[in-house]
Amino acid sequence: MTTVKAYGAINATDPLEQLTIERREVGPHDVLIDIDYAGICHSDIHTIRGEWGPITYPQVVGHEIVGRVAAVGSDVTKHRVGETVGVGCQSSSCRECAQCRQGHDQYCLKGNVQTYDGVDVDGTITQGGYSEKTVIDENFVVTIPESLDRAKAAPLLCAGITLYSPLKHWGAGPGKRVAIVGMGGLGHMGVKIAAALGADVTVLSRGTRKREDALAFGASRYVDTTDAEAMKELAGSFDLIVNTVSAPIDLASYLTLLDVDGALVVVGAPPEPFAVPAFSLIPARRTLAGSTTGGIPEIQEMLDFCAEHGILPETELIEVDDINAAWKRVLDADVRYRFVIDTKTFR
């Protein structure tokens, strides 16, 4: 066991604080990573606050991790010391089920090991990336392409893949009319990726503050969701809508914006249930679906796609002492568009 500095929660309500956690010894298939950057995802906040159910404290969150390989186990072949690598939401899975065999470890039928608050292979509770170092199985570590700015790449490991996967699955590309609902960390990656895939992208966001940014990220249109008339005009006009909103919204009104055979994919994960009237789906053979992150092969594919297309998140680099203030700004939707913690500022 190695003791490392971290920043985490001791309960659901108090501010996060400096603490120390234990990392396992580097096993034959493990990689020791010196963490440099950790993105702040809204899921970190839902989790610590117990909004998705009870969790184990103390808990260190963070599943958008970028760092350098500091050591490798005796049987490691995928990674070498000094390489810039990333870790996302899953840090292990059964590798044997039908989903894992297809590379869809995010849908492991036996339940994968989440990077934080998961039950690890040795029975301990996993602790995430707001820390100095971590030890991860080499098969759950991805390579960050050299051309990507490593200080900005961390949010790709969750926000990037969580939008890339459904956009690819539902065929976002030339001729497809795609709407992204909510333009926070996930949403802004959705705009950039859908535009790079060749889709016609509309951003649906509250107010007009983010209009210029949405157009700069590649959207062809921006509609203020508080403008009832403008929303009404969008009826039946999309093939795919991806909802990234962290709070409950009136899904029924968004379903009516889909054309016949259109799909609305939920990735935003508020704890409250959605109300879905049958007749928001039936008359136009609409699909309501969900999607989570992406498997390891698809994460690597997404990173390579972002490198090829020069796609990076918009980030604000913060020091460890700024984490609690940053969480508040995430809750206030006052983040443009992802906070990244410089973990070298741990004291």
Ligand code: NAP
């Ligand atoms: P975020 O940066 O806070 O963005 C959420 C956006 O939702 C905000 O920027 C805002 O967009 C909109 N919003 C927030 N409160 C709202 C309200 N009361 N009414 C209407 N719109 C509101 O969060 P994020 O990190 O992108 O995460 C978004 C959600 O996805 C979270 O629930 C998170 O847990 C979930 N998530 C899911 C997965 C998955 O695998 N499915 C992965 C990662 C995250 P506007 O200001 O543009 O309106």
Ligand code: ZN
């Ligand atoms: Zn996340």
Ligand code: ZN
């Ligand atoms: Zn599996």
